[in-house]
Amino acid sequence: MIALAMSILSLAGLAFLARLVVGPSLADRVVALDGLVATIVAATVLHVSGSGSARFVDVAVVVAFVGFVGTAAAARYIERRGG
Amino acid sequence: MSALVRVLWLATMWVLLWGDVSAANVISGLVVAVGVMVLLGTLRPGDVTFRPLPALHFAAYFCYKLAEATAILAREIVTPQNNLRRGIVAVPLRGCSDSLATLIANAISLTPGTLTLELDVEPTTLYVHVLHLHDPDAVRRDIHRLEVLAVRAFGSRAAITAVEVDDSRTVERLP
Amino acid sequence: MLHVVRGVLAIAGATLVLLAAVGVLRFPDLYSRMHSATKASVVGLVLVAIGGALTVEANMGKLLLATALILVTAPVGAHLLGRSAYRAERVPQTLEAQDDLARLLRPAEAPGEEEP
Numbered sequence: 001m002i003a004l005a006m007s008i009l010s011l012a013g014l015a016f017l018a019r020l021v022v023g024p025s026l027a028d029r030v031v032a033l034d035g036l037v038a039t040i041v042a043a044t045v046l047h048v049s050g051s052g053s054a055r056f057v058d059v060a061v062v063v064a065f066v067g068f069v070g071t072a073a074a075a076r077y078i079e080r081r082g083g
Numbered sequence: 084m085s086a087l088v089r090v091l092w093l094a095t096m097w098v099l100l101w102g103d104v105s106a107a108n109v110i111s112g113l114v115v116a117v118g119v120m121v122l123l124g125t126l127r128p129g130d131v132t133f134r135p136l137p138a139l140h141f142a143a144y145f146c147y148k149l150a151e152a153t154a155i156l157a158r159e160i161v162t163p164q165n166n167l168r169r170g171i172v173a174v175p176l177r178g179c180s181d182s183l184a185t186l187i188a189n190a191i192s193l194t195p196g197t198l199t200l201e202l203d204v205e206p207t208t209l210y211v212h213v214l215h216l217h218d219p220d221a222v223r224r225d226i227h228r229l230e231v232l233a234v235r236a237f238g239s240r241a242a243i244t245a246v247e248v249d250d251s252r253t254v255e256r257l258p
Numbered sequence: 259m260l261h262v263v264r265g266v267l268a269i270a271g272a273t274l275v276l277l278a279a280v281g282v283l284r285f286p287d288l289y290s291r292m293h294s295a296t297k298a299s300v301v302g303l304v305l306v307a308i309g310g311a312l313t314v315e316a317n318m319g320k321l322l323l324a325t326a327l328i329l330v331t332a333p334v335g336a337h338l339l340g341r342s343a344y345r346a347e348r349v350p351q352t353l354e355a356q357d358d359l360a361r362l363l364r365p366a367e368a369p370g371e372e373e374p
Contacts, residue, residue: 001262001264001265001266001268001269002265002268004269004272005265005268005269005271005272005306006272008269008272008273008275008276009272009275009276011276011279012272012275012276012278012279012299013279014279015276015279015280015282015283016279016282018283019279019282019283019291025288025343027288027339027342027343027346028288028291030339031282031288031291031292031295031336031339032282032295034295034296034299034332034335034336034339035275035278035279035282035295035299037328038275038278038295038299038300038302038303038328038332039275039279039299041303041324041325041328042271042272042275042302042303042306042307044324045303045306045307045310045321045324045325046268046272046306046310048310048321049264049268049309049310049313057320057321057324058100058320060320060321060324061100061320061323061324061327064324064327064328064331065327067331068327068331068332068334068335071335071338071339072334072335072338074339075335075338075339075341075342076342078339078342078343078346079341079342079345079346081346096323099319099320099323100320100323102319102320149297149301150301152297152301153274153297153298153301156277156281156293156294156297156298157274157277157298159281160277160278160280160281160284160294160298161277167286167290169287169289169290188333188337189330189333189334189337190333192296192297192332192333192336192337193296193297193300193333196293198289198292198293198296198336198337198340199333199336199337199340200289200337200340200341200344201341201344202337212289212293212340214290214293
């Protein structure tokens with residue numbers, strides 16, 4: 001069941017990637033990245049709970065932090081440069 | 084929120100990140116938390132009121148709204164037709180401190196069909212982007228309900244009187 | 259038994275994240291895509307995390323911390339993005355109903371009436 005959930009998550013990742021490539025403006029791409037961050041954290045949590053190895057929980061925390069900081073920085077850039 | 088709550092929250096996060104609750108972790112967490120706050124100059128006094136039962140009410144309402152938002156959004160994404168009617172509504176918040184307004188603004192982004200776009204300070208007004216905007220006053224009433232619950236749980240006494248006086252009047256349009 | 263519950267929650271959460279991604283692809287403009295990415299993917303993550311917390315004893319704290327972090331920062335990130343996208347010149351605005359924010363930020367070109 002974890003494997004099924006993982007494959008669903010990878011489909012979601014692909015869909016976010018599609019928006020990342022297509023999205024006409026920079027803000028659309030940042031939204032896609034935000035979704036990717038959530039997907040990565042979900043995948044990490046799934047892996048940790050499925051395999052029992054708690055090695056990658058720190059990855060989830062760091063990705064959440066850095067993703068947010070990146071979104072905030074991109075927002076500042078968009079405000080100044082437009083698009 | 085008061086400095087003590089912030090220090091405790093930072094120390095808790097530190098201990099959680101280290102993974103196990105030992106004396107060394109807790110003490111170093113408190114030291115780091117106080118140090119960070121002194122360095123950043125955010126040791127601002129403020130009152131934190133926390134009433135457990137209204138806070139539980141607020142949390143339960145919030146979780147219910149979150150679930151409802153997800154259900155509505157899921158159905159919306161799957162159905163093929165596109166009957167969006169998007170708009171931005173200005174919602175005045177009465178009697179809220181800044182941190183309470185921030186909490187409400189965050190909570191609104193997770194309720195059905197609404198997303199906070201702007202928070203103006205004087206007077207405290209929230210600008211909310213709505214996906215299906217058919218009645219702006221209904222949106223304002225919903226958000227006012229959320230505001231009342233939040234103020235009852237976390238606001239000061241003055242805020243509660245300010246909010247509940249307005250509760251008895253009907254929500255007016257902005258001039 | 260607990261593993262079955264965890265598996266069901268995991269699949270439900272993953273499906274929600276997938277729905278969020280589909281929404282981000284399907285919605286016609288930026289703000290609706292933000293609705294989808296913020297609400298649906300965060301709730302999907304919460305479901306997965308609840309399932310994970312049921313069966314992982316040692317590191318439950320960090321799991322819940324990561325989930326709480328995303329729960330708190332996703333709306334703030336969406337707010338920041340929406341705010342700057344509104345002010346940026348190149349992001350198109352497609353709003354069928356009223357726009358109260360225009361009166362605040364662009365008084366020169368705000369629409370006259372507020373009636374929906």
